[in-house]
Amino acid sequence: MNKENLLPQNDIHRRIIHLDMDAFYASVEMQEHPEWKNKALIVGQDPRQNGGHGVVATCNYVARKYGVHSAMAAIQAVRLVPKELIVFTRPRFDKYRAVSAKIHSFMHDVTDQVESVALDEAYLDVTHPKIEQEFAVQIALDLQKRIRQEVGLNSSFGVSYNKFLAKMGSEYAKPFGRTVILPSEVQNFLAMQKIEKFPGIGPKTQEELHQMGVYTGADLQKVEVLTLIKKFKKMGYILAQHARGIDLRPVVTDSEANRKSIGMERTYEPAIYTEDEALTNIRNYCNHLEAALKKRNFKAGTVVIKVRNNNFDTVTKRKKLKTPSDSHLDFYDVARDLFEATSSFLDDGIRLLGVTVTDFEKKKYQSISLFD
Structure with missing residues (x-):
């Protein structure tokens, strides 16, 4: 523990990839319906047919240009998108699971250290990969290329020394993004990010941080650790670590043999x-x-x-x-x-x-x- 700032010693020896499929459900649907490519495709129930109920499971990038996003009320999406462009399709999870399983098999060809977060995203610890390629960036590039060639879908990845930074990297340049955050670049990279881009910071916390004059990573880095802990308790301690590029969480694999x-x-x-x-x-x-x-x-x-x-x-x-x-x-x-x-x-x-x-x-x- 660093007594000066109360934070744990950083660990930069690991090589972590966060792989995230781009608009996964919608992309799978567009594969089978190429006529929807230029439409605002929304995966979810059409609220015009069920009394205005339902939420957006996901949507393609055409819909996102109109402000539609995952978890939005579906009726709100109808108000945002021109009538002639909007298309709703019900989710088909059996299909998504099958595609996801194939993509995950590619990951396991590289390393056994795979932590699935959802059907469309996972963390990989490639510090000691199963293959001869030792460079994490090249492993990520090869995975992205293989998914594109064999499955026909686009993905984005982030590469860094911990899960938090890898996640920020994969979100940084979507779609089809490729972001590498080196230890020497972490402080500058985080400093220029808006606080809304930090994983785990919701609207209420954003508002409270704004009231403290914190709008960017640079602002967050200036706040005393004890101030953050006093204000946000456990979350404040995590915010203080993330602002300095610290995240000691391991990639947790899914062990079938010991599963209870x-x-x-x-x-x-x-x-x-x-x-x-x-x-x-x-x-x-x-x-x-x-x-x-x-x-x-x-x-x-x-x-x-x-x-x-x-x-x-x-x-x-x-x-x-x-x-x-x-x-x-x-x-x-x-x-x-x-x-x-x-x-x-x-x-x-x-x-x-x-x-x-x-x-x-x-x-x-x-x-x-x-x-x-």
Whole structure:
């Protein structure tokens, strides 16, 4: 620990890649519907057909030019985009999972140190890769090229010595971005970024930082560590580290051999402030968990949700199912009830949301006669 500024010693020996697919769901859909290429494509239910409900799961870059973004109310997207340009299509998660699995197989050809964040993004620790190529930048370039050639989709990547910086890098030059942040460049790179670009800083925290006169990374670097801790508690300590390019979190691999639970969680930037958006994401998680269980012939007996707000307050709640199940409908019913008990977290913005299933048992198959 550095006593002068209360921060841990930085670690710059690792080589981390953050790979992020560009408008993943929308790009998969445009592959099969090239006529949508110049349309404002929105993946989600058309609110004009269901009473104005629903949120944008994702959208292509044409739609983004009109101000549409993920998690926006779908009816708002209708107001932003000219009627003749807008196209809605329902999400097809089976298709997205299949494409994602192929992309992830490319990552595992490079390293076993892969941490999947979602279907469309992952961290790779290539400090000691499985291949002969030792330069992280070239590994990232080769991955990006392979995905383009074999899957037909574009991706962006960031390369640096920790997860926080790699994530900032992948977001820096989207789409089809390539950003490398060297240790010698970190302070200058962070100094010129708007505070809104820092992962994990939601609208409420942005407003509070603005009230402190903090609008850029350079401004944040000038604030005393103790001041940030006093103001934002745990999050303040993390902000102080990030402002100086410190992030000691390892890439956490998904070990099938020792797995006693299956879960999905995601950090949201910006944070979630509406119940509709939160429940939409929970529903998507439950769909993924059903597929994962059926792949292993498992049923789960317990559902767990994890919620963290922008103040880094975290709550975990669990509930047993009446009978073990592999149905996303059963998981969602329980997860929705659990979430309602934590909905007050929406006031401060939910920055992390996750659903896990556990207490596994193997499916039992019953033999029947087709002739009875």
